[in-house]
Amino acid sequence: MPRLIPFLTVFGLLPLSMAQEGQTTSLGEFIEQRCSKCHGVEDPEGDLNLVALENEGLGENRDKWLLVAEELSLQVMPPHPEPKPARSEYLAMLAILKDSLGDEVPELSTPVTHAPFSALRRRTVREIAGAILALTDIETPVDALPMEAGLHVYDVVGAGMTLDAAWLDRWLSLADSVSREAIRLPEPDRIPHVQASGRKLSSPRKSGGRLSTQGTAHLTHEFPRDGDYTLRGKAWAQQAGTRHAWVALTLDGKRIEELQITGEGPDSAITMTVHMRVTKGPHQVGVAFLNDYFQPKEEDLRERDRNVIVEQVSIDGPSDPQPPTSFQTELLLQAGEGDESQAQLGTAMTILADRAWQEAPRAADIQRLLELVQEEPSPQARLRLGLAAVLASPRFLLVGEVGEPGTPLSGPALATRLALFLWGSLPDEQLLQYARNDTLQETDVLEREVERMLQDPRARGLAAGFVPQWLQIVRLKNHEPSKELFPEYDAQLREAMLAEPVELFHSILQEGLPARDLVRADWTMINQQLAGHYGLPATGRSKETERYSLTETVRRGILGHGAILTASSDPGRTSPVLRGKWVLEALLGDAPPPPAPDTSPLDLSAPADRGLSMRERLKLHRTEPGCASCHVAMDPLGFALERFDAVGRTRVGKVDEQGTLPDGTQLDGPLGLSKMLTSDARFLPHLTRSLATYAVGRPLNSEDLDTLERAMKKVPEPDPPLRTLVRTIVLSDLFRRQPRDTPNQDQ
Incomplete structure (x- = not known):
């Protein structure tokens, strides 16, 4: 990871105070976009x-760069x-020059007298994982990165994101890890060796390698990949009885191998060796004692007790050549198979940068990458470091663009947003x-692309990203119902609950069904x-x-979904x-205001409230000044869902589930x-x-709201499909243009 720091400095990752504002670009980009017309290669002014x-x-031509800095500080260039x-942008460029x-x-x-709106923001952790999967076909464990704060409900709102030193440090480590998994190197000359002595082994009686009863002394090891390994176990015996001690090497x-120890004492130790294929991940390698013998009444002390002492367990490997990943193979094929020259490496870097940044890199960008990796010992190692640098670039991390208010997004920016x-x-x-042909902004092209993309399996990403935040069920991951009252609630049930609204939304979107089916569908x-938790009959077909x-x-x-019902309950x-x-x-979208500071919280354990029903307690609470106006709207809606308990199961028998809204509408349970x-x-x-x-x-x-309202008025269907809402948003100026005013951050 430290090798990437010079690259970030040269490539123009700005001081973090600038990056946090989402106002960053490289010096090279600034010159190309703002200066090259007059101060480019041909006949510069x-x-x-x-x-x-x-x-x-x-580092070169210091005087000329100071002249450039002066012009920028006065904001007279470009003219x-x-x-x-x-x-x-001026601040960003001056910061780079000052560094x-x-x-x-x-x-x-x-x-300056005007300030174009910046739509730049960092990719969310979820979007980073999606981008890496699309780029390298690797599913990335992004748990090491802090999740976004989710201001304004949604994690994609830039104000809830950080790009401070701690976050960036974690990201560089992750980028390095991804590059190591995506680009495999030839095996090193030395085969990795792991060894644990008997006293460091785990055993049933915590006695290390001494096994006085039948059991196993083992070592837990994280195998780095699928491969060929050599497993060894060394042990000796204290013999007793008429049979010799038997041991087994275990995985x-x-x-995986059994052996008899015929001698006695350390000098008669035997070593079991097995060469075998082992899968990636944690595994236990050990030596098991198979035939314990203990006769406490035996007169000869040496014949009373048979024991095994495990001296050590060792693992060598992987020893087989590591095949390149499919991503690595495809990349090298495109760059020129069999040619490990600088030209091939430059082509591979260009392909990587083009895919990751969604824009063609400049020759200077590729040259910087080549300079960064030139000290690496092999072509594959240079390619690996190059991939890490491409991922570490602001061009990958940041999305959006700076533009004049109300102007259309560029083709690449629109493609990225879509x-x-x-x-x-x-x-x-x-x-x-x-996007590159400048045709994506054409309405018919954009509409066709929306339909194509919604039919693609990757469209599940919309449901997976939007639904948990819209429905506020992200909180379920930190919500723990009472184990005493709901022992059947476990991690697997929680994950099944979280998946349900995502799957419903995705199905409605894919099948072209009305958006209102989200609250009225009679299927899930x-x-x-x-299904068993809900009391539905098992189909016997699949666990999927x-x-x-x-x-x-x-x-x-969604009104009957366990995730929502559990997340909106107390434990x-x-x-x-x-x-x-x-x-x-x-x-x-009609959230009640927060309670006044002097409002007493509703305490259902208060002695004065004992013996009262839930409705009576709430009625008593509404007598406090400032409480009635909100509760008269909230409580009837909540009582309509009382048919479901605190983990979403259906209650049987009599349930208080009726209510009257302020406008007189009568509600009778979930159906109402x-x-x-x-x-x-x-x-x-x-x-x-x-x-x-x-x-x-x-x-x-x-x-924005006016633009969206005008677009929705053009929708002809009285009960529009969910995909119509999505398509209308994408085709609106709200989606295709920069905003005319700075968004209201307090909204």
Whole structure:
């Protein structure tokens, strides 16, 4: 990882204070976009060729660079009528120059008169994993990276992200790890050897390698990959009885070789050796004592007790040549098979950068990469470090672009936004081709691409990214129902619950069904474990997710999903208040205000409340000033879901599940709530706004909302399919252009 630090400095990863604001770009990009027209290669004005100077590096031509810094500080370059950079860009470039040239670089003068909006943000941890999978076909464990704060509900909103030194350090480590898995090197001359002496082995009586009864002394080892290994176990015996001691070499408790120890004492130790294929991951290698003997009444002390002492267990390997990954093979084929020259390496680096950055790298970029990796001992090692550097670049980590308010996004920026929204991943080659041909902004092309991408299996990324945040069930991962009351609730059931709303949303999207089916569908997508939890008859077909009918139940759409019902309950009981608040907030966009600071919390354990029903306790609570106005709207919605307990099971018998809304609407259980939400005029607009916020990665301002409303008025269907909402958002100016005003961060 430390090898990447010089690359980040040269490549223009700005001081973190700048990066946190999402206002970063490299010096090379700035010169190419803002200066090369006049100060490029051919006949540069003032005989100042900034492209050539930048390729030589900031350490050369100090006086010329100080002149450039002065012009930038005065904001006179580029000259009129060329568009002026944002103030943040000037600050960024001066910071880069100051890092290399020192305090002679002047500060920025008076602010520019306009400030183009920056849509730059860091990829989320989820998007990083999707991009790496698309690029290398490797599923990345991103647990080492802190998850986003999720401001404004959605993790894609830049204000909830960090790019500080700690985060960046973890990311560099992960980029290095990904490159090591994606690019395999020839095996080293020395085969790895791991050895543990008897006293360091684990055994049933915690006696190390001394086995006085039948059992195993073992070593737990993390095998780095599938491969050929040599396993050894050395042991000797204290004999007793008429038979010799028998031992076995074991792998994960299974005997792989058995041997008799015929002698006695350390000098008669035997070694068992097995050459075998072992899979990647943690395994236990040990020596087992198979035939214990103990006769405490035997007069001859030497004949009373048979024991085995394990001296050591060792592992050598992997010893077989490691084949290249499919990603590595494909990359080298495209770069020129069999040619390990600098030219092939440069071609491979160009392919990598083009895929990861979604834009063609400049010759200077590739030259920097080649300079970074030149000290590596082999072509494969140079390629590995090059991949890590490409992933560490701001061009991979940051998405979006800086632009004038209201202007169309560039083709690559639009392609990236579309792929992140629908797939949570990188654009594929077809999408990039339209982007590079400047045809993606054409409405018919964009509409066709939306339909194509929604039919792709990667479209599950939209449901997986959006639904848990929209429905606020991310919190379920930290919610623990009472083990005493709900012993059947475990990690597997929780994961099945979390998958259900994602699968329902994805199915409705794929099948072109109405968006309102999210709250009225009489079917769901679950596995057998969750079906049993709901009391549904087992199909006997599969343990995988499949469609179950709910027509004979009161469950409808997401209202009957265990994830939502559990996350909106207290650990030991249901909470009509939490459930009602969730309906208002997540489904209707009508969140109640927080309680006043002097409001007493609802304490269901208070002695004065004992013996009262839940409804009576809430009624008593509403007598406090400032409580009634919110609870009169929340509580009836929550009581409508009282048919389900605190882990989402259906309650039998009499349940208090009726309520009256402020407008007089009567609710009778989950079916009544489903009917009410299906007809509520707030549901579809709020769902659309939520999708749009997730799509563009920012809170919507007033003009965004007006744009979205105008687009939705053109939708002809009274009960529009969910995919129509998605398509309408993508085709709107909200998605295809920069915002005209800075989004309201307090929204």
